[in-house]
Amino acid sequence: MTEFTLRSNLDAMYTVFLARVRILSRYRGWFLMDIILPIFLAAMPILLGRAVAGTSMEGNFLKNVGTANYVAYMVIGANLFMVVSNSLWHFGFWLRNEMQMGTLESLYLAPVNKIIILGGVAMYTTLRSLISFFLAFTLGCFIFRVNPFQGDIGIAFLFLLVGLIPVYGLSFLYGSLVLKLKEAEALINIGQWVIGFLMGIFFPVTVFPRILRFIAEIFPPTWMNNGVRSALLGLNYFLGEWYLDLAVLWAFCIIMPLAGYYVFISIEKSIKKNEGVGKF
Amino acid sequence: MEPIIEIRNLSKIYTAKERKGVFRGKKKKIEALKNINLDIYKGEIFGLLGPNGAGKTTLIKCLTTLLLPTEGTVRINGYDLIKDENSVRASIGCMLMGERGLYWKLTGKENLEFFAALYHVPRKIRKQRIKEIVELLNLEDIIERPVESYSSGQKMKLAFAKSLINKAPVIFLDEPTNTLDVYSARELRSIVKDLNKKGHTIVYTTHQMSEAEELCDRVAIIDRGEIIALGTINDLKNSIKKESVIKIEGIIKEETYNIIKNLKITKKAAISSSNGFSKLTIVTENARRALPEIIKILLENDSTIQYISPEEITLEDVFIAKTGRSLSQDTRVI
Numbered sequence: 090m091t092e093f094t095l096r097s098n099l100d101a102m103y104t105v106f107l108a109r110v111r112i113l114s115r116y117r118g119w120f121l122m123d124i125i126l127p128i129f130l131a132a133m134p135i136l137l138g139r140a141v142a143g144t145s146m147e148g149n150f151l152k153n154v155g156t157a158n159y160v161a162y163m164v165i166g167a168n169l170f171m172v173v174s175n176s177l178w179h180f181g182f183w184l185r186n187e188m189q190m191g192t193l194e195s196l197y198l199a200p201v202n203k204i205i206i207l208g209g210v211a212m213y214t215t216l217r218s219l220i221s222f223f224l225a226f227t228l229g230c231f232i233f234r235v236n237p238f239q240g241d242i243g244i245a246f247l248f249l250l251v252g253l254i255p256v257y258g259l260s261f262l263y264g265s266l267v268l269k270l271k272e273a274e275a276l277i278n279i280g281q282w283v284i285g286f287l288m289g290i291f292f293p294v295t296v297f298p299r300i301l302r303f304i305a306e307i308f309p310p311t312w313m314n315n316g317v318r319s320a321l322l323g324l325n326y327f328l329g330e331w332y333l334d335l336a337v338l339w340a341f342c343i344i345m346p347l348a349g350y351y352v353f354i355s356i357e358k359s360i361k362k363n364e365g366v367g368k369f
Numbered sequence: 370m371e372p373i374i375e376i377r378n379l380s381k382i383y384t385a386k387e388r389k390g391v392f393r394g395k396k397k398k399i400e401a402l403k404n405i406n407l408d409i410y411k412g413e414i415f416g417l418l419g420p421n422g423a424g425k426t427t428l429i430k431c432l433t434t435l436l437l438p439t440e441g442t443v444r445i446n447g448y449d450l451i452k453d454e455n456s457v458r459a460s461i462g463c464m465l466m467g468e469r470g471l472y473w474k475l476t477g478k479e480n481l482e483f484f485a486a487l488y489h490v491p492r493k494i495r496k497q498r499i500k501e502i503v504e505l506l507n508l509e510d511i512i513e514r515p516v517e518s519y520s521s522g523q524k525m526k527l528a529f530a531k532s533l534i535n536k537a538p539v540i541f542l543d544e545p546t547n548t549l550d551v552y553s554a555r556e557l558r559s560i561v562k563d564l565n566k567k568g569h570t571i572v573y574t575t576h577q578m579s580e581a582e583e584l585c586d587r588v589a590i591i592d593r594g595e596i597i598a599l600g601t602i603n604d605l606k607n608s609i610k611k612e613s614v615i616k617i618e619g620i621i622k623e624e625t626y627n628i629i630k631n632l633k634i635t636k637k638a639a640i641s642s643s644n645g646f647s648k649l650t651i652v653t654e655n656a657r658r659a660l661p662e663i664i665k666i667l668l669e670n671d672s673t674i675q676y677i678s679p680e681e682i683t684l685e686d687v688f689i690a691k692t693g694r695s696l697s698q699d700t701r702v703i
Contacts, residue, residue, distance in 0.1 A: 091459035091535065097489040104486035108475060115474045115515075191469025195531070197435055198465070199487035200458035206487075361437045363383045365430055 091200060101201045105209025106216075109183075113217065123175065123221035128229050131167035134291045135160055135233065154293050156322045161239070164229040165318050166290035171225065172218045172249070173256055173284060173310040178277050179214045180207075180260035185273040193366050203357075204350070211257050218253070240321035244331050248320060251338045252313025258345025259309070265349075265356040268366070288314045293324075309341040372408035373539055373570050374432065379405040379441035381427055381594075401427040403594040405441070409572060411538075414565050416585035417574040418684060420696050424594040425574045426465075429541055432572075433463050446538055459488070462537035464545055468524030470531070473517040477508060477527050480516060481534060488535035502530045505560060521548040529557065539570045546580065558584055576696065578684040590688055597691045606682045609690040612636055613656035614683075615663060618676040621647040625670040632666075634659040639695035652690045656680075 113119060138146050138159060151157040187193035196206055230237040263280070267273050287294075288310040294302055305311045312327065316334050319326050326334045360366055381402040387395045401424050409415045417425045430436040432443060434454050443450035446460035471480050481499045490498055503512050506526050511519060516527065525548055532540055542561070546554035561584060565571055575581050581588055582602055590598040590605075598605050621640065626649060630638040637652040653659040656679035667674055680686075688696050 091456075091489045092491075093455065093459075093489060097486075097491070100492065101486045101489065104483055108472065108479070108483050111479060112472065112474045190473070192472060194435060194465065195470040195484070196487070198433055198458060198461075198463050199484065200455040200489065200535075201487045202455070358437070361435070362439075364385070365436045 093200070098201070098205050102205045102209040102212065105206050106212040109210065109213035110216075113213075120217070120221065123171065123217065124225045124228060127164075127167040127171040127225045128232060130170065130290075131160075131163040131229055131233070135163050153296070155324045158235070158322055160233045161230075161235045161322060162318065163291060164226065164233060164235055165321060166314065168222050168226045168229065169249075169310070169314045169317060170285050170288065170290040172222050172253070173288065173313070174281060175218045175221070176214050176253055176256045177260045177263060177284065178273075178280075179217075180210060180257070181263045181267040181273050181276070183210055184264050184267050185271075188271065188366070197366055203354075207261070207350075214257075214260075215253055219249075222249070240323060241331075242321070245317045245320035247335065248313050248316030248331075248338065251335060251342060252309060252316065255309035255338065255341035255345035256313075258341075258347070258349035261346065261349025261353045265353045268353070268360060269356050284308075284310065287311060290314070309338065309345060312338050312341070370410040370412075373411040373446055374407070374409035374572070375442075375444045376405050376407040376432075377442045379428075379431065379443060380439050381424075381431055381436065382439045401594050402431070402438075405594075405596060407589060407596060407599070409570065411570055412565070412568060413586040414561065414571040414573060414584050416581040416588035417572065417591060418576075418578070418581055418588055418688070418696070419591035420576075420688075420694070423591045425591050426543065427594075428591065429465060429543055429572070429574065433461060433465065433541055434458055435465075459535065460537055460539055462532040462535055462540040463543075464528050464532040465541065465543045467544065467547055468521055468528055471516050471524060471527060474515060476515050477512040477519070477530075478503075480527065481512075481530060484531050485534050490535060498534065498536070502533050505533075506530050507556075522550055522553050525549055526553070526557075529560075533564075538568070539572065540564065541572045543574045544576065545573075546575070546577070554580075578696070581684055588684065590684070590691065592688070592692050592694075598687060602684065605684065605687045609652070609682060609687055612652050612654055612682075612690060614680050614686045615651045615653065615656045615660060616676070616678055616680050617649040617651070617663075617667070617674060619647065619667075620645060620673040621649055621667065622670060622672065625667060625672055628666055628670065629663060632659075632662065634662065637689050637693045639689045639693065641695045648695075650686065650689050650695065652686060 142149055146159060147157040150159040154162065156162060184193070187196065227237055263276065266276060287305045287308045289305065294305040294311055297305055312334055315327060316331065316338070318324055320331065328334050328337070379402055382398055382400050384396050385399050387397050389395060405428065417428065419425050427436065431438050432445065434450060434457055445457045448456040448460060450457055472483065475483065478499065481502065482495065485495045485498065503509055506529065508526060508530060511523055516524060519527065525545065529545055532542065546557055549557060558580065561571055561573070573584060585602065587601050588605065589596045626638065626640045629635060629651060634653050635651055636654065638650065640647055640649045651663065660679065664677070685696050
């Protein structure tokens, strides 16, 4: 008889992770795109700024944002946007793909808790996001002549790691919608720009009107983005100290995954009561 | 005998949307399973037969935890379907989606390793288990290749291999010989028999009556969500033995079929046609006595007869006798 041990569960999680890595290795273009896209994304506002403001750009940026290093600001923002974007949408895309391939039913037939499978997928997304972040950031710094070793790298890395956890909570919410609506693309097309806007990839959210700023501040990636930038470029943290901002992110780390998982399980149950997970 | 699957008062109702034009739609409740009561015994090959849309797949999806039943209880290998979901899953091996359900970008071996881990097969015996299955199904030549390069039949074989990975006491096989060539289908049926001899209980769905007759110890015929016949193949055939069957193949018009259907000597009749060629089955009390009158009607109505014979009763005839329809007719409600 099958024994459900901690070891066998961890082994199942690692196998899900390994299968994703193997599939990625057979679509190498995906990874290349992860590295190149943030550079293009950062290049547009940098070049636009240079064209519009010319030599006074650094002064204006310093006055409004608190740093003259607008290039590093954009490179960090664009890279973090890609990290959030990959982590957030990947789960929904994965789910949709499994639905269409018929493998989702195979996963549901296996005697393994869904949290184990989700954990394996999250491990893969984290690794892919972090590797592409570091490669794209290094390449971006090299192209735009930015020193990548400035500021407090340790704290920035902490914000990046902790900030990913609530993103997975959000990704479970998105996955629930995909499970229910059997659609991934339209949701991404809308959500992608809302997220980029709310987390302030090219500007500080302090320039938002009050209501919009409030909405941005209940969105965890905004805190991650601001934390990483503040640590690397010496900007102001929202609550004055890095550990206070990090504490807010920790709170999101508890709330968002629990909320995401709860909604996912509820929708999954309602689907199993009706047409089942096999319909796509 | 001890039941390994106990189904009590199982019902499944779900809501489906009926599309009317681009924007309009209407929700409709579908009663896919109606109060199913069934015991499947340890060590038997049990056949589930019925036309498309009869409820076979819904029943299997309920038994394999993919769908939640609306009412009723199910115990598999002693575990409750709802309360002990993972223990039920560990007790079953499934081949439900044919060649779907595999990762086409991974090799056959990587697929088997993946599912072995999800079924908690310990690492130390995993390699050996996969080797045994690969040898059993003669997959040695293709196992290291990505699944996307497989033929349809090879994918079906790998899907079958996947269902054996956890050496489960109960194996569900949904139309496993679909897309297999004659030789591979025969090979698979022989493996199913061997697995059964080793003590596995097999639940087998098929459209092919000959396959069910060859393999199954008992069968249940499902129609419109209900079990309309249950027993051994001989029991079911004997249940209509006092009747007999005439089979006619040729070009037969719908009106001619209606005339024959409404004859006093006809108990039940069913016709299936494709490309203008028809197969007519007539269940009557005495085939030899009814034959002259039926031939007369066919000739009077310009039918072309290619084959006509009073025949031995098959499971298909049992279905026609019970429902008045052919198994190839779709009974889907939506």
